[in-house]
Amino acid sequence: MGWAETMVDALKESDTSLIAYVPDISIDRVTSLIAQDPFFHLVSATREEEAIGIAVGAYAVGRNAAVFMQSSGFGNCVNALASLCIPARTPIPFFINLRGEIGEFNIAQTAMGRATRPILDTFGITNYTLTDEYRLDSVLKGGIKLCHAARQPVAFCMTPLLHGGKLA
Secondary structure, eight states: OOOOHHHHHHHTTTEEEEEOOOGGGGGGGHHHHHOOOOOOEEEESSSHHHHHHHHHHHHHTTEEEEEEEEHHHHHGGHHIIIIIIIITOOOOOEEOOOOOOOOOOOOGGGGHHHHHHHHHHTTOEEEEOOSSSSSSHHHHHHHHHHHHHHTEEEEEEEEEHHHHOOOO
């Protein structure tokens, strides 16, 4: 089983059926699998804070949700995290494709890519950096379980070492 299949399996095991995302080629492998699986409801958002609003709304009506985005878009949704997810104690797993990592070709992506994890740390959001498939299953399942038990967001930061990165 590859990294994308492992993610889908972890989401299913945690009964996380609504996936809000902003399209990104580096996460297409996992979102394509989700789109083909009738267990999931995949919602494409135009902006990251919109994806967060969709996920929070789903949780409010009793459905577990997750959000997929890239690190440049993470910068767009900081206020939604700080003023909605954290104070409302909304357990949403965030899957963040880190740009500005090894092999990056676009200089504009490096600053936000480097700032993502420190911002998560500043907000007290538990985060895991995913670099390969070793123990990926246990990190994802354990992190999502923590997310729901603590009623707080948890972030999984995906590097190009995991998914192969963007193409120039």
